[in-house]
Amino acid sequence: MKRPTIKDVAREAGCSVSTVSIVVNDRGYVSKETRERVMKVVKELGYHATRSARGLASKTSGNIGFILRDDHFSQAEPFYTRVFLGAEFAARDRNFYVLLATVGRQFSERKDLPRFLLERNVDGIIIAGKVSPRFIDQVERFGIPIVLIDFEVRRKRYASILIDNKAGAHLAVDHLLACGHKSIAFVGGDILHPSLAERLEGYREKLQEHHITVQDRWIDIQEPDSRIANGAHAMARLLQQHPRPSAVFAANDAMAIGCIQQILQNGLNIPGDIAVAGFDDIEMSSLMQPRLTTLRVFKEELGRQAVETLVDMIKNGDTMLVTKHLPVELKVRESSCAKVSADEHDVSQHSTT
Amino acid sequence: MKRPTIKDVAREAGCSVSTVSIVVNDRGYVSKETRERVMKVVKELGYHATRSARGLASKTSGNIGFILRDDHFSQAEPFYTRVFLGAEFAARDRNFYVLLATVGRQFSERKDLPRFLLERNVDGIIIAGKVSPRFIDQVERFGIPIVLIDFEVRRKRYASILIDNKAGAHLAVDHLLACGHKSIAFVGGDILHPSLAERLEGYREKLQEHHITVQDRWIDIQEPDSRIANGAHAMARLLQQHPRPSAVFAANDAMAIGCIQQILQNGLNIPGDIAVAGFDDIEMSSLMQPRLTTLRVFKEELGRQAVETLVDMIKNGDTMLVTKHLPVELKVRESSCAKVSADEHDVSQHSTT
DNA sequence: AATGTACATCGAAACGGTTCTATAAAATGA
DNA sequence: TCATTTTATAGAACCGTTTCGATGTACATT
Numbered sequence: 001m002k003r004p005t006i007k008d009v010a011r012e013a014g015c016s017v018s019t020v021s022i023v024v025n026d027r028g029y030v031s032k033e034t035r036e037r038v039m040k041v042v043k044e045l046g047y048h049a050t051r052s053a054r055g056l057a058s059k060t061s062g063n064i065g066f067i068l069r070d071d072h073f074s075q076a077e078p079f080y081t082r083v084f085l086g087a088e089f090a091a092r093d094r095n096f097y098v099l100l101a102t103v104g105r106q107f108s109e110r111k112d113l114p115r116f117l118l119e120r121n122v123d124g125i126i127i128a129g130k131v132s133p134r135f136i137d138q139v140e141r142f143g144i145p146i147v148l149i150d151f152e153v154r155r156k157r158y159a160s161i162l163i164d165n166k167a168g169a170h171l172a173v174d175h176l177l178a179c180g181h182k183s184i185a186f187v188g189g190d191i192l193h194p195s196l197a198e199r200l201e202g203y204r205e206k207l208q209e210h211h212i213t214v215q216d217r218w219i220d221i222q223e224p225d226s227r228i229a230n231g232a233h234a235m236a237r238l239l240q241q242h243p244r245p246s247a248v249f250a251a252n253d254a255m256a257i258g259c260i261q262q263i264l265q266n267g268l269n270i271p272g273d274i275a276v277a278g279f280d281d282i283e284m285s286s287l288m289q290p291r292l293t294t295l296r297v298f299k300e301e302l303g304r305q306a307v308e309t310l311v312d313m314i315k316n317g318d319t320m321l322v323t324k325h326l327p328v329e330l331k332v333r334e335s336s337c338a339k340v341s342a343d344e345h346d347v348s349q350h351s352t353t
Numbered sequence: 354m355k356r357p358t359i360k361d362v363a364r365e366a367g368c369s370v371s372t373v374s375i376v377v378n379d380r381g382y383v384s385k386e387t388r389e390r391v392m393k394v395v396k397e398l399g400y401h402a403t404r405s406a407r408g409l410a411s412k413t414s415g416n417i418g419f420i421l422r423d424d425h426f427s428q429a430e431p432f433y434t435r436v437f438l439g440a441e442f443a444a445r446d447r448n449f450y451v452l453l454a455t456v457g458r459q460f461s462e463r464k465d466l467p468r469f470l471l472e473r474n475v476d477g478i479i480i481a482g483k484v485s486p487r488f489i490d491q492v493e494r495f496g497i498p499i500v501l502i503d504f505e506v507r508r509k510r511y512a513s514i515l516i517d518n519k520a521g522a523h524l525a526v527d528h529l530l531a532c533g534h535k536s537i538a539f540v541g542g543d544i545l546h547p548s549l550a551e552r553l554e555g556y557r558e559k560l561q562e563h564h565i566t567v568q569d570r571w572i573d574i575q576e577p578d579s580r581i582a583n584g585a586h587a588m589a590r591l592l593q594q595h596p597r598p599s600a601v602f603a604a605n606d607a608m609a610i611g612c613i614q615q616i617l618q619n620g621l622n623i624p625g626d627i628a629v630a631g632f633d634d635i636e637m638s639s640l641m642q643p644r645l646t647t648l649r650v651f652k653e654e655l656g657r658q659a660v661e662t663l664v665d666m667i668k669n670g671d672t673m674l675v676t677k678h679l680p681v682e683l684k685v686r687e688s689s690c691a692k693v694s695a696d697e698h699d700v701s702q703h704s705t706t
Numbered sequence: 707a708a709t710g711t712a713c714a715t716c717g718a719a720a721c722g723g724t725t726c727t728a729t730a731a732a733a734t735g736a
Numbered sequence: 737t738c739a740t741t742t743t744a745t746a747g748a749a750c751c752g753t754t755t756c757g758a759t760g761t762a763c764a765t766t
Contacts, residue, residue: 003473005722016746021724028725029743051472052414053722055405056751062472063450085434088453097416097452097469100441116450119404119415120356287640358752369716374754381755382713406752409721 004045013041024049063097064310065122067114067139070102072129078282079299083128083149086303094311096123107132117142124310127151128303130193145313147306152194159313159321161305165195165279168295168328169202172249172277175293175330177210179337181247181275187234187259188251189223196226196251199279203249218245226251231258239266246274247336253278253285253294260292260335275336279328286333293336296329357398366394377402416450417663418475420467420492423455425482431635432652436481436502439656447664449476460485470495477663480504481656483546498666500659505547512666512674514658518548518632521648521681522555525602525630528646528683530563532690534600534628540587540612541604542576549579549604552632556602571598579604584611592619599627600689606631606638606647613645613688628689632681639686646689649682 006024010017015034022028023038024047030038041047055061066087072080084100091098099122101114116122117139125139128149136153139146148160176184186203188196200221207214220237223230231250235258238245250256256278263274270276270290278285281296305324312318359377363370368387375381376391377400383391394400408414419440425433437453444451452475454467469475470492478492481502489506492499501513529537539556541549553574560567573590576583584603588611591598603609609631616627623629623643631638634649658677665671 006724007722017723018725018747019745022745025724029745031744034744048471050409050722051469051474052405052408053751054472054724056403056409056753057722057724059724059751061405062474081434081438092453092455095468097474099450100445102445115448116404118401119407121404121415121450283636284640287637289642359754360752370753371717371755372715375715378754382715384714387714403752406721407754409723410752410754412721412754 003050004047006047006049008045009038009041009047012045013038059120061121061123062095063099063116063122064091064307065114065116065125066098066100066128067103067125067131068128069131070104073100073102079280079297080128082299083303086300087126087307088303089300090304090307094307096307096311098307103131103135105132107135107138113138124314126303126306126310128306145310145318147310147313149302149306150195157321157323159309160323161302161309162323162325163195163297163302164325164327165198166202166205167325168279168297168330169199169249170206171328171330172279172293172295173203173206175332176247176249176275176277176336177206179247179271179275182212183215183218183243183245184247184249185218185220185238185245186249186251187231187238187255188219188221189226189230189234189255191221191251193226199251217241223255226255228254228258228261231255232262233258235259235262239263244274247271248274248276250276250278253280253282253292256292256294256335257284257288260288260290271334271336277336281331286331290335291333293333294331296331298326298328301326356403357400359400359402362391362394362398362400365398366391412473414474414476415448416452416469416475417444417660418467418469418478419451419453419481420456420478420484421481422458422484424458426453426455431637432633433481435652436656439653440479440660441656442653443657443660447660449660449664451660456484456488458485460488460491466491477667479656479659479663481659498663498671500663500666502655502659503548510674510676512662513676514655514662515676515678516548516650516655517678517680518551519555519558520678521632521650521683522552522602523559524681524683525632525646525648526556526559528685529600529602529628529630529689530559532600532624532628535565536568536571536596536598537600537602538571538573538591538598539602539604540584540591540608541572541574542579542583542587542608544574544604546579552604570594576608579608581607581611581614584608585615586611588612588615592616592621597627600624601627601629603629603631606633606635606645609645609647609688610637610641613641613643624687624689630689634684639684643687646686647684649684651679651681654679 006017006020009020013020015038019030019034020038022030023035024042051062066084068080088098099116101116103112124145126147126149127136130151133153146158148158150163152160173184186200188200191197191200204214220234223234231254248259250259256276259276260270263270268274276292278292278294281294285292285294309322359370359373362373366373368391372383372387373391375383376388377395404415419437421433441451452469454469456465477498479500479502480489483504486506486508499511501511503516505513526537539553541553544550544553557567573587576587584607601612603612609629612629613623616623621627629645631645631647634647638645638647662675
């Protein structure tokens with residue numbers, strides 16, 4: 001009735017408990033015969049080691065902690081959700097489980113530490129997005145590997161999976177220039193986020209490369225947040241300018257969508273009067289009207305890479321801090337160019353229930 | 354340097370280890386003074402019990418297992434992903450972690466059992482969607498509580514969170530009738546899924562209630578799967594009929610979208626020539642053109658309710674098998690009626706990066 | 707006054723593994 | 737051939753909790 005323990009296996013196989021442990025974990029020396037005898041009993045009895053006993057003895061949990069900011073993990077927030085799911089996929093392949101925790105926007109000392117850290121229930125940590133550096137300090141004190149996703153800290157280096165924001169910005173600006181635009185504005189919010197800052201920097205660089213003067217009045221980074229509404233507000237200000245820009249590069253899709261709403265509301269035409277490009281390629285961008293030109297970020301891939309990097313660190317005790325920049329892909333749609341091939345509707349494998 | 358153990362706390366507080374355990378778990382008898390003394394030391398030392406040690410001693414894991422079919426958990430499949438996230442939310446509130454596993458479409462005996470079951474690493478199981486009943490049998494042998502989401506087994510009762518499919522179908526048909534349609538077709542795939550079968554049944558009931566003959570040639574349930582492409586195929590067949598129906602009720606949004614594509618492709622007008630209604634309210638439905646009239650299923654709520662039911666069973670050892678039917682909500686959009694209030698665009702709090 | 711019951715605390719036995727050390731046999735090398 | 741080294745196995749300590757008696761008190765009940 002009860003599940004068999006390692007002792008049962010040892011008894012049946014006529015060997016010691018430690019030998020069984022060596023066999024099932026495949027480490028140390030055992031003779032071929034013993035190994036086979038033990039494995040046979042293991043099969044017969046359907047033995048499988050209990051996780052908590054293993055955990056206690058070996059000080060490992062088989063779990064990975066995934067931390068993100070609570071306001072980033074909501075139904076209305078598709079970006080990090082996708083990253084998380086990517087981590088789930090990869091963890092399953094590597095025989096780890098993912099425990100999820102969220103942390104408040106501003107970190108309140110020992111209150112906000114995820115339970116899985118206090119309980120020593122994870123072997124490594126992934127932190128996705130911008131969190132308080134003080135929080136990362138606290139996490140570090142637990143002495144387990146950490147991988148950051150889409151975030152960097154000035155003070156210290158961490159293993160991290162980043163988006164190639166500059167290259168993306170270059171692609172976007174290049175594309176808008178190729179469409180004939182000379183006056184390209186930039187819209188951004190929460191510019192303290194390293195990713196958004198890099199996108200602005202890439203925009204600057206590319207314009208300079210083409211000997212186009214970067215006009216401060218066409219760079220609107222006043223908004224505290226990069227949501228749709230903030231994009232609309234920024235766009236409203238840009239429309240006041242004389243002459244107004246002929247194209248807008250927004251730091252992310254949410255703001256780009258806000259820009260589009262504002263432009264259409266003012267009776268202007270897209271992309272005729274003003275072209276718009278975003279960054280991220282969230283779900284909505286390919287479904288709205290007009291569809292948004294943007295830089296596709298491979299969100300699941302961010303999560304997957306983070307897990308693989310972290311598992312390497314856990315298993316090999318790697319102390320090397322790898323930094324990976326994931327490439328992005330320009331998706332040209334109607335918001336920036338009138339003529340676009342309609343190869344976008346790759347939704348045929350959707351299914352539900 | 355090392356994290357304090359319960360022994361350290363006992364020593365500092367001048368009492369036994371068992372007393373400390375009683376205090377931190379808040380069970381059994383302790384004097385007020387001892388309790389306070391112990392708690393003080395706990396704070397000072399920053400003591401927190403280790404999960405695996407607790408697990409081993411108490412035979413609990415603090416985890417919940419969430420199982421769904423692998424083809425239901427993919428990037429292109431938004432439905433169960435949302436259910437899973439709902440479970441995550443609820444589990445965090447109840448101090449549990451969720452471990453995720455997927456199982457193949459057809460279950461291959463002991464091969465496919467989730468690792469967390471074999472390792473005894475979960476205190477309860479949630480199974481979402483249609484899986485092999487033989488698989489459920491296997492899971493049951495582990496003797497832990499099980500809650501089913503959106504699935505039922507003929508043979509045996511389980512605690513389950515279900516969608517009120519019949520009521521939804523009634524609402525949909527009522528709505529189409531109210532729009533003046535007399536000839537309403539039904540499109541479904543994978544009709545062995547209890548949910549889809551119920552939607553068909555609800556459709557039948559409501560027509561009969563209105564003394565409208567149910568026409569078998571207008572019920573297309575040949576497709577083996579309920580994906581977009583299958584909806585298009587079924588719709589193609591329906592368009593061959595004379596006279597053709599003036600409205601279509603699809604068993605889910607994916608198929609409804611397929612129907613719409615097929616109808617538009619045939620140069621017909623929606624909803625002028627044919628009205629379409631779906632079921633589920635997936636993301637795409639409110640973003641496409643024309644926006645799809647459908648029944649909103651509260652996907653996160655399915656996950657949340659399942660977790661809460663399961664946690665009750667785990668904690669109270671409840672043997673009562675509750676069955677909950679979650680209500681659905683009719684969302685009327687342009688695919689069924691020309692005039693619709695545009696209150697749908699509640700996307701303003703979207704944000705990314 | 708004897709007895710029962712609720713309260714308080716402790717010691718020790720699990721819980722089910724991993725891992726370190728010891729011991730012995732077998733293989734290797736000079 | 738003898739000294740090493742490698743291979744093979746067993747035994748026991750240990751991991752950090754929970755929980756089960758055992759042992760007392762103190763208080764209420766009859």
